[in-house]
Amino acid sequence: MAITLLPEFENKIETAITHYPVSKRSASLPLLHLWQEEFGHISDEAIDWIAAKLDLQPINILELVTFYPMFRRQPFGKHHIRICRTLSCALGGSYETHACFKKATGAEGDDHGPVSSPDGKYTIEFVECLASCGTAPVVMMNDDFYEDVNESKIQELLQKYQ
């Protein structure tokens, strides 16, 4: 297993671990987040590396990746589009927003899980309540948050995230 990590990244990992003086295992989620931000997804190597770093078995990390919806085992498109599916957003038209994003990007398939556009540029995902129900429908473009995203705003957003 030959992974070379940038010193800056390793520093972030070491700092995260210091936040849990009682139990290193607590640093599992932070390390998974850091890894996914750096490499885009959680590979087999990531699981082995994080487990070794925290003196755990790989299964202890894998079971987190399969439990927490935000972690992914496969690479996503360049931009990750999350659309809220839950009631207030649905009342505000989020199913239309979701369908429109899929149509505009050519992403097809499963209604719920992540689907990617054929050019690999976008991965679109229906997610549960994003805690901004008063400005429904809400959308996250990568880590950026957008309110009242109805069909008329979709082209503009896709232009912005090229």
Next chain:
Amino acid sequence: MAAPQRRLIFKHIDAPGYTNDIDCYIKHGGYDDLKKSITMEPTAIKDEVKKSQLRGRGGAGFSCGMKWSFIDAKKVTKPIYLICNADESEPGTFKDRQIIHKDPHQLIEGMIISCFANSVKLAYLYIRGEFPEGAKILERAIEEARAKNFIGKNILGTGYELEIYIHRGAGAYICGEETGLIESLEGKRAYPRIKPPYFPAVLGLYMCPTIVNNVETLCNVKHVINMGGEAFAKIGTPNNTGTRVLCVSGDVNKPGYYEFECGSLTMGELINDVCGGIRNGRKLKAVIPGGSSAKVLRAGEKFKLKQKGADGAMVDKEITLEDIPVDFDSFAAVGTMAGSGGVIVMDDSRDMVECLANISEFYAHESCGQCTPCREGSLWMKKITHRMAHGQARKEDSALLKNVADNIAGRTICAFGEACSWPVQSFLAKFPEEFQAKANKDEELVLGK
């Protein structure tokens, strides 16, 4: 006309020129309450919180003073931890996000005071994974507070020492349940723990006594210290003290967050005066008053509520949905709950079976899977409501749905069991004709388009 808003927690939120950095916060009197608290005896702070009758704002409405009294710092030999629950994932709720983004220091100050009161030296702020910007804002706020010696070693020269770290979740609703949260913070799947014996106050984080409080609750602690417990208890109504941040979403003209004294307005005033009534000129059909787990209320329904009569004696009054005072006890009395303060409004064009199918899908997605009734039942409820909503209802579906829901509540490790079955039970009870019409495939009858 509704009483005017009383902004205590949201006082500065959205105020022109108010920014989320520490200088702005201090300019507005920020951290003065910490300076005051840190000269007090920790037990004196706990007494003030008890006197304030502050109730938790995370969902259950449990007395904060009582929760804190379960841990006696003088007797406990293990470390005591405090966790701020910033998982905010209950559908319909969007208040903690505003505090985190726009007034993070209010939360940090409330947290430090609460830690000092409970002799906590290490605290975590558990924030949901989908708040990446919120997490950055809080990281910066903590650094700013550390630079001013409000966090760290020898705080303000008193010898008190405290560290606060941010811990990000990763998209699972069940991390909002306090023992699931603790497991998650220990680096495990967020499987809620069985109580007894795993009450956080006894066997919490790392099997040590732990206090878990919601963001808004911890902010309130700061104001309790500011005005004193007795003065705080005068805001609102007896047993429903302080203010309540209400998050209104769905079919109203002006959705948003509003803060009122507990019990100072009615549901009708909230929906019609504050939120500008139902959008598109439609009529009110249903309200979920406290986050998606709360039981639904139907417009036109009559409720019995004990209220003060003209002679001051308590009498049973028959009231409508619009008459319900917005406070903890009134919602409980009409058979639902004030919960997290998330009010979801539905107009008369809405198909209640579809609305329930949406909610059931949420719970099916979020069940942690430990308990068979919840894991299997939540999926069944999703499947049945979906087929009903999509024209494939079977004659027996209403009864089947009720049977599944009735066999979850009360038979699970955590309150998610109730959270997923209450919507099903209440939608079925309040709108039986809509479910029946699906079974009869006679939709027009229901919507009255």
